Amino acid sequence: MRNKFAECLTQLAKTNEDICLLYADIGNRLFNNLKEIAPDRTINAGIAEANMATMASGMAQMGFRPFIYTITPFTTARNFEQIKIDLAYANVPVVIVGTGSGLAYANLGPTHHSFEDIALMRVLPNMKIVCPADSMELEALMPELLKETGPVYLRIGKKNEPQNYSDIPKLTVGKAHLCREGQRVTLLCTGTALHIGNQVADELLSKGISAELVSMHTVKPLDTGFLSTIPADKLVVSIEEHSLNGGFGSALCEWFNDSDWEGKVLRFGIPDTFIDQLSGPQAARDRIGLTAPDITSRILKKLSL
Amino acid sequence: MHDNTIINQVRHQLVDLSHQNKVPHLACALSCVDILYALYFHAMKIKPSEPNHAQRDRFLLGKGHAVAALYCMLAQRDFFSPDDVYSLGQDGSAFEEHPGVNSPPGVDNISGSLGHALGLATGMAKASKIKGTKEHFYALVGDGELNEGTNWEAAMFAPAHRLDNVTLIVDFNKLQGTGRSCEIMQLDDLAEKWRAFGWNTLEIDGHDVEQLKAALSSDSSVAGKPKAIVAHTVKGAGISFMQDDNNWHYRIPTLEEVELSAKELGLR
Numbered sequence: 001m002r003n004k005f006a007e008c009l010t011q012l013a014k015t016n017e018d019i020c021l022l023y024a025d026i027g028n029r030l031f032n033n034l035k036e037i038a039p040d041r042t043i044n045a046g047i048a049e050a051n052m053a054t055m056a057s058g059m060a061q062m063g064f065r066p067f068i069y070t071i072t073p074f075t076t077a078r079n080f081e082q083i084k085i086d087l088a089y090a091n092v093p094v095v096i097v098g099t100g101s102g103l104a105y106a107n108l109g110p111t112h113h114s115f116e117d118i119a120l121m122r123v124l125p126n127m128k129i130v131c132p133a134d135s136m137e138l139e140a141l142m143p144e145l146l147k148e149t150g151p152v153y154l155r156i157g158k159k160n161e162p163q164n165y166s167d168i169p170k171l172t173v174g175k176a177h178l179c180r181e182g183q184r185v186t187l188l189c190t191g192t193a194l195h196i197g198n199q200v201a202d203e204l205l206s207k208g209i210s211a212e213l214v215s216m217h218t219v220k221p222l223d224t225g226f227l228s229t230i231p232a233d234k235l236v237v238s239i240e241e242h243s244l245n246g247g248f249g250s251a252l253c254e255w256f257n258d259s260d261w262e263g264k265v266l267r268f269g270i271p272d273t274f275i276d277q278l279s280g281p282q283a284a285r286d287r288i289g290l291t292a293p294d295i296t297s298r299i300l301k302k303l304s305l
Numbered sequence: 306m307h308d309n310t311i312i313n314q315v316r317h318q319l320v321d322l323s324h325q326n327k328v329p330h331l332a333c334a335l336s337c338v339d340i341l342y343a344l345y346f347h348a349m350k351i352k353p354s355e356p357n358h359a360q361r362d363r364f365l366l367g368k369g370h371a372v373a374a375l376y377c378m379l380a381q382r383d384f385f386s387p388d389d390v391y392s393l394g395q396d397g398s399a400f401e402e403h404p405g406v407n408s409p410p411g412v413d414n415i416s417g418s419l420g421h422a423l424g425l426a427t428g429m430a431k432a433s434k435i436k437g438t439k440e441h442f443y444a445l446v447g448d449g450e451l452n453e454g455t456n457w458e459a460a461m462f463a464p465a466h467r468l469d470n471v472t473l474i475v476d477f478n479k480l481q482g483t484g485r486s487c488e489i490m491q492l493d494d495l496a497e498k499w500r501a502f503g504w505n506t507l508e509i510d511g512h513d514v515e516q517l518k519a520a521l522s523s524d525s526s527v528a529g530k531p532k533a534i535v536a537h538t539v540k541g542a543g544i545s546f547m548q549d550d551n552n553w554h555y556r557i558p559t560l561e562e563v564e565l566s567a568k569e570l571g572l573r
Contacts, residue, residue, distance in 0.1 A: 020435070040435045046465075051424045051458035058428025062436070082455070085418055086425065089406060 001157040002030060002099045004135035008142040009067060010034045013041065016146065018063060022056055024049045024070035026099075050079040056094045057086035065093050065146060071105065072098030072114035072155065080120055087151040088124040095145055096121075097154045101131075102192060102241025104158040106275070106284040114155075115270045119246025121153040122220055129220040130173060131155040131248075133194035134163050137217055140171040148173065155191060162195045164215070171215075176223040182212035185235045185299060190216045190248045193239040193268075196285075199292035200239070204299065219248045222255055232263035237299060241290070244269040266302055268295050308514045312342050313570040315377040316543045318387060320566040322373055324558045326393045328402060332541035332553035334374035336478040336511075337445060340536055341378040343517035344443055344474075353383045356410035360440060365426045367446035368476065369403040369416025376400055376409065384411035420453025422446055423473060427459045430468040430531075443521075445474045449481025452490050457502075463531040464503030471531040472521065473504070476511060478540040480551045499533035511536025545569060 010033045013019040020041035021034060035042045045052035049070060056066040068075060075098050076083070087094050098117055105112035121127050130145065130152055132138040138156060145152055152173075164179065171177055179194070180201055189197035194215050201211040212234075216223070230236060236256075238249035249267035256265060271288055278284045285291050315338050323331040345351070349362040366375055373393060380387040389409070392398035399409045403417025414425055426444040433440050446456065463471050477495060479486055487493050499506040505527040509516040519525060520534045540554070541547030544566045558566065567573040 043431065046458065046462060048455075048458035048462065050455045051427070051462060054421050054424030054455065055428030055431065055459070055462070058425040058430075059432040061425075062429050062432035064432050064435075081418060082421070082424075085415055086421060090415055091406065 053082035060092035076117040115243040131191035176226040180213035182210040185211040348521035365422035367422035420455040504533040505530040511538035
């Protein structure tokens with residue numbers, strides 16, 4: 001996804017001279033093409049993420065549309081107060097890009113894991129949260145982000161994420177995207193968990209259970225118009241590569257609780273623990289049960305089948 | 306009006322405001338009055354009738370708790386009336402104790418959390434360099450504020466990018482919230498620190514308007530280098546019984562103390 005991000009940004013920057021990139025000294029050669037067409041707008045802010053966020057606010061206040069880019073925990077948690085004040089309160093059109101989100105950097109340990117970023121960004125007024133499932137969703141959403149007038153957190157993966165589409169889907173920020181229709185279960189997935197959801201839908205189908213699959217690429221604002229159409233007798237399942245505390249599933253539960261909806265939500269994500277000594281993302285998913293077989297069996301149990 | 310007339314009026318209003326509206330941080334505001342005067346009456350290209358003019362110079366206030374001094378100075382510069390400032394800290398007032406997004410005209414940044422102003426100035430200055438515009442960006446930070454590491458991130462970025470359109474002024478009053486700033490963190494030699502970071506650094510008396518004017522003038526600029534002015538100041542400056550007394554970081558003056566201050570400032 002990070003290669004697609006660099007490619008899309010380069011394309012957009014060709015015609016939009018207000019776009020600029022600030023990155024915290026990562027992405028060796030990733031932005032070479034951008035540097036070629038916009039050398040002065042490709043800015044290495046140094047390994048200084050807090051100042052990077054503040055500078056981006058300053059640049060936005062002078063008319064630019066900055067993207068700030070580094071590995072997720074360093075551009076969400078380390079600089080959180082700068083994001084709160086200089087981006088969210090100031091309400092400026094800066095896109096915060098977290099790369100290698102969720103378990104993408106599983107083998108690099110908890111310093112590089114981001115299980116808390118959605119929770120952090122979600123609590124900030126004015127902030128939108130967009131989590132594409134794969135490079136095609138990212139390509140669809142990148143131009144949409146430039147329509148925003150306030151800050152957006154763009155949560156992306158690393159590389160070689162499995163594709164969920166054969167063509168670029170048509171997506172709008174804040175609107176759920178229906179991937180598969182189904183009657184008994186609704187699988188609401190955000191980010192790279194869409195791929196897991198797709199496998200779960202297949203496994204359920206093989207057991208004779210029809211499951212709807214929805215990409216909730218926008219976590220904030222939630223597409224409440226869509227959520228309110230889900231019948232209460234349908235089992236709602238959320239899947240995300242983020243802590244179960246405060247993430248996408250939490251947001252769903254909060255909304256359902258505050259609405260008149262009377263159904264049940266079954267949440268899948270990362271438990272309230274640090275995870276280390278991992279060889280990679282799949283090892284992490286296996287260890288915490290964030291896999292299609294684990295999720296399917298819990299759904300079947302919930303349906304008492 | 307004479308320099309001192311305006312400066313003394315601002316100092317008086319600050320003392321009176323603190324008393325009437327029960328707003329603390331009086332000594333912090335008093336220490337930067339002369340600096341703000343030199344900026345708003347001599348250095349900055351601004352038009353009070355068009356406070357949001359795109360080509361205006363910007364002032365980024367670091368020590369947001371001293372914003373009353375900025376409000377009073379902007380009033381003297383006709384951005385609004387001095388009477389307007391008496392809504393300071395009242396429910397629904399644009400004159401907040403820390404400036405926010407709904408600040409009165411002339412206020413260029415949100416402040417209150419320390420260590421943001423220099424980064425904002427640096428980002429704005431970088432934007433201006435890319436676009437080839439001519440604004441200048443002034444950041445005022447306290448010496449205590451320099452405890453915040455973000456200042457030093459910006460301090461390394463600005464000279465690397467040759468941002469000679471940035472001027473930092475340190476209100477070096479030697480006191481922070483609970484003690485002597487040089488004892489809490491090793492600030493000395495502060496001017497040498499900025500020189501070592503690659504800044505065109507000047508060290509002046511921050512209460513001497515002529516020295517301030519000269520330091521803020523482009524005559525003392527160096528092409529390709531951001532400028533740092535280490536302005537030696539006194540917390541509570543101008544009022545004998547507040548000067549260098551850190552109780553006045555939080556203390557509110559009594560009516561008698563307001564009167565005594567007014568006399569000292571030659572306004573009674």
